[in-house]
Amino acid sequence: MKRFATFLRKEFAHVLRDRKTLLILFGMPVVQILIFGFALTNEVTNARIVVLDMSNDNTTRRIIDRLEASRYFDIAATVNDLSRVQSAFRSGDAKLAVVFPNAFEKHLAHDHSAQVQILADASDPNTSTTLTNYVGAVLQDFQQELSPGVTMPYTIRTEVRMLYNPQLKGVHNFVPGVMALVLMLVCVMMTAVSIVREKEMGTMEILLVSPFQPLMVMVSKAVPYLLLSIINVITILLLSVFVLRLPVNGSVALLMAESILFITTCLAIGIFISVKTNSQQVAMLISLMGMMLPAILFSGFMFPVENMPLPLQVISNIVPAKWYYIIVKAIMIKGLGFREIWRETLILTGITLFMIVLSLKNFKIRLT
Amino acid sequence: MRTMRFLLQKEFRQIFRNRVILVMIVVMPTVQLIILPLAADYEVMNVNLAVVDRDRSPYSQLLLSTITSSGYFRLVGYDDSYDESYKRIESDQADLLLEIPAHFERDLIRSGDGKLLVAVNAINGTRANLGGAYLSSIIQRFNGDIRTALLSSERWPALPAVQVTSSNLFNIHLNYRLFMVPGVLAILVTMTGGFLSALNIVKEKEIGTIEQVNVTPIRKHHFILGKLIPFWVLGNVVFSIGLLVSWLIYGIVPAGNLALLYAFIGIYLLCVLGLGLLISTFCETQQQAMFIMFFFMMIFILMGGLFTSTDSMPGWARAVSRANPVTYLIEVMRMVVLKGSRFSDISRHFAVVAGMAVGLNSLAVWNYRKTS
Numbered sequence: 001m002k003r004f005a006t007f008l009r010k011e012f013a014h015v016l017r018d019r020k021t022l023l024i025l026f027g028m029p030v031v032q033i034l035i036f037g038f039a040l041t042n043e044v045t046n047a048r049i050v051v052l053d054m055s056n057d058n059t060t061r062r063i064i065d066r067l068e069a070s071r072y073f074d075i076a077a078t079v080n081d082l083s084r085v086q087s088a089f090r091s092g093d094a095k096l097a098v099v100f101p102n103a104f105e106k107h108l109a110h111d112h113s114a115q116v117q118i119l120a121d122a123s124d125p126n127t128s129t130t131l132t133n134y135v136g137a138v139l140q141d142f143q144q145e146l147s148p149g150v151t152m153p154y155t156i157r158t159e160v161r162m163l164y165n166p167q168l169k170g171v172h173n174f175v176p177g178v179m180a181l182v183l184m185l186v187c188v189m190m191t192a193v194s195i196v197r198e199k200e201m202g203t204m205e206i207l208l209v210s211p212f213q214p215l216m217v218m219v220s221k222a223v224p225y226l227l228l229s230i231i232n233v234i235t236i237l238l239l240s241v242f243v244l245r246l247p248v249n250g251s252v253a254l255l256m257a258e259s260i261l262f263i264t265t266c267l268a269i270g271i272f273i274s275v276k277t278n279s280q281q282v283a284m285l286i287s288l289m290g291m292m293l294p295a296i297l298f299s300g301f302m303f304p305v306e307n308m309p310l311p312l313q314v315i316s317n318i319v320p321a322k323w324y325y326i327i328v329k330a331i332m333i334k335g336l337g338f339r340e341i342w343r344e345t346l347i348l349t350g351i352t353l354f355m356i357v358l359s360l361k362n363f364k365i366r367l368t
Numbered sequence: 369m370r371t372m373r374f375l376l377q378k379e380f381r382q383i384f385r386n387r388v389i390l391v392m393i394v395v396m397p398t399v400q401l402i403i404l405p406l407a408a409d410y411e412v413m414n415v416n417l418a419v420v421d422r423d424r425s426p427y428s429q430l431l432l433s434t435i436t437s438s439g440y441f442r443l444v445g446y447d448d449s450y451d452e453s454y455k456r457i458e459s460d461q462a463d464l465l466l467e468i469p470a471h472f473e474r475d476l477i478r479s480g481d482g483k484l485l486v487a488v489n490a491i492n493g494t495r496a497n498l499g500g501a502y503l504s505s506i507i508q509r510f511n512g513d514i515r516t517a518l519l520s521s522e523r524w525p526a527l528p529a530v531q532v533t534s535s536n537l538f539n540i541h542l543n544y545r546l547f548m549v550p551g552v553l554a555i556l557v558t559m560t561g562g563f564l565s566a567l568n569i570v571k572e573k574e575i576g577t578i579e580q581v582n583v584t585p586i587r588k589h590h591f592i593l594g595k596l597i598p599f600w601v602l603g604n605v606v607f608s609i610g611l612l613v614s615w616l617i618y619g620i621v622p623a624g625n626l627a628l629l630y631a632f633i634g635i636y637l638l639c640v641l642g643l644g645l646l647i648s649t650f651c652e653t654q655q656q657a658m659f660i661m662f663f664f665m666m667i668f669i670l671m672g673g674l675f676t677s678t679d680s681m682p683g684w685a686r687a688v689s690r691a692n693p694v695t696y697l698i699e700v701m702r703m704v705v706l707k708g709s710r711f712s713d714i715s716r717h718f719a720v721v722a723g724m725a726v727g728l729n730s731l732a733v734w735n736y737r738k739t740s
Contacts, residue, residue: 018653018655018656020650020651020656020659020660021655021656021659024659024660024662024663025659027663028663028666031663031666031667032666032670035667035670035671035685036670038682038685039670039671039681039682039685039688040670040675040676040681041676041680041681043497043680044677044679044680045679045680046679046680047677047679047680048679087713089537089538089707090703090707090708090709090710090713091703091709091712091713091714092699092703092709092713095679115532115533116532116533117532117533117534117535118532118533118534118535119534119535119537120534120535120536120537121537121538121707122536122537122538122539122540122542123538123539123546123547123702123706123707124547124677124702125536125539125542125543125544125546125547126498126544127677128536128539128542129498129542130498132534133501135532135534136532136534139532156476156482156483156484156507156510156511159483159484159485159486160486160487160488160500160504161485161486161487161488185662189658189659190655193654193655193658194655197653197655201574279388280654280655281386281388281389281567281571281654282388284567284654284655284658285388285392288563288662289392289396293400297403297404297407298407302675303407308406308407309406312403312406312407326460334458336458340458340459
């Protein structure tokens with residue numbers, strides 16, 4: 001036990017000595033939360049549009065005023081030539097153009113019908129669809145105002161209720177995602193590198209000649225990162241509660257327990273990578289490309305898994321981050337208890353045990 | 369000149385000796401370009417819908433068949449009570465819930481006023497937003513259809529109507545992959561260039577071979593150039609492979625000038641490699657360099673407008689994204705590849721990135737110390 005304590009002290013010294021890495025480790029979740037919480041939004045606002053008004057009458061000017069007043073649009077320019085619209089798209093100065101044909105007002109008054117043409121830069125399909133819908137809605141409102149007091153017969157009114165997240169904030173998706181990502185990063189990458197580094201520097205030999213069990217070597221490598229990760233989880237939770245105002249709806253104790261389970265999973269994977277590789281660069285690349293990327297891709301946090309082709313959906317099942325993400329979302333946002341997430345917990349536990357056994361089997365006490 | 373030649377020879381040998389780097393350059397871009405656009409598909413299809421039909425009338429059936437035949441929705445539950453359907457949302461089986469109350473048809477025909485309830489699992493913002501919008505517009509259309517059917521016999525005064533026609537330019541089929549592939553390629557080039565260069569000098573420091581370089585009469589800028597040029601070449605190789613893959617798999621041919629793209633990539637790579645080398649001169653271990661680079665990459669990629677438009681960001685974030693080289697590359701890639709933009713359209717991008725490249729590389733040369 002005393003030996004173990006000495007080893008732990010050595011590992012802690014290694015971790016704490018590297019101030020720059022520590023700074024990044026603690027800074028990362030803070031910056032991510034700030035970016036996700038305040039900078040990124042799926043809502044489309046302030047989109048620059050151009051107006052081509054060939055009619056230039058009272059009605060079109062009223063419509064343009066309405067577009068201008070909407071927070072979704074910024075009218076970048078009023079042009080008088082269709083080729084200018086094209087060049088505005090090409091230079092990225094506008095995402096959408098609203099075109100009023102000649103004699104708009106006259107047509108509206110006499111024929112009860114006038115045309116508005118919307119041209120959208122569809123190189124970004126979702127934005128262009130959303131913006132086209134917004135312009136349509138503004139025109140709809142305007143039309144309603146033209147004939148006040150008249151309501152259409154046989155109207156179906158649809159009430160839309162947004163469950164869990166009424167303001168459609170991205171935060172609800174991002175906080176659990178950031179937790180999975182940061183834990184993955186700290187545990188997998190840091191542990192993977194830390195054992196390989198001893199191999200690369202030649203200090204591994206010293207460890208191997210010591211009267212130390214392989215399991216103990218691994219555990220002492222893992223403990224400092226376990227503690228760092230727990231601090232990170234707490235930081236993220238505090239930030240999300242006090243800065244983003246996203247409360248934990250379920251049990252905090254359960255959330256912490258599940259987080260520690262996931263941290264263990266990640267540590268086991270990191271140790272496995274480091275046991276199998278011989279250079280730091282390889283270990284980093286494997287953990288970055290083989291673990292981080294799948295975690296970002298398949299956890300469902302940035303990309304909806306349901307939209308993926310079936311083979312990818314199947315692959316996503318072996319990504320631990322996916323299960324942790326589901327668990328965190330269930331506890332934090334939906335406020336569910338253990339009864340609803342025992343299946344995910346079981347899968348994570350299974351992956352963890354599998355990785356630990358695999359690493360122990362592969363740990364070589366001889367240098368080749 | 370001779371010094372440069374030997375330095376370059378050394379660097380290239382080291383790179384080609386390292387299998388992992390070669391794999392990373394050839395295999396990674398291919399695999400990622402195949403998988404990422406498939407995964408990063410924000411086209412909202414197959415939204416799972418649970419329906420509570422308490423009316424069970426011809427109209428409610430008609431509405432349901434209109435919704436399912438639209439191709440956007442998959443019916444995952446047909447329940448009798450709200451609670452049952454709500455459970456489906458809770459367990460993530462369903463994304464949306466549509467409740468058709470009892471006497472929906474009777475109310476609609478007798479009092480001209482039918483009510484429907486749509487509840488959306490709004491945790492997934494985009495999906496909820498678009499799914500809800502699709503459902504509303506389908507209901508709207510359904511409403512229009514039955515209205516014309518019911519009104520055909522009666523006379524109704526003509527109201528002034530604004531007809532809206534819309535057309536989508538540059539990507540008429542609204543293919544989301546067309547939008548993602550150039551962006552993903554931009555990220556790939558950035559990551560390979562950035563990480564390889566960040567790890568490079570540090571590795572020599574950690575292993576100790578940098579001492580050997582330091583005692584030679586190699587000048588500082590020679591050393592940095594010797595590190596820069598090989599990775600610049602590699603970056604271009606990655607970019608070319610990426611263009612090839614996107615042509616072969618997605619059939620994407622740049623609408624604009626290919627030479628213009630390569631010119632921009634050339635300058636852009638200098639900028640990213642400069643950042644990598646700068647980080648490399650600051651750090652002592654590969655682990656450190658890796659983490660610091662990762663930190664910057666993360667910010668760059670998230671703020672670069674790959675997934676969310678930079679225009680929708682608040683002012684301070686927009687300012688940050690303007691100082692981010694990745695933003696410029698993603699914009700240029702999308703503009704030139706999809707819209708066929710010309711040099712005059714992207715001259716500002718050229719100027720900014722060239723400025724960053726000069727700044728970062730000068731800093732790297734300045735910060736590299738031959739004595740420790």
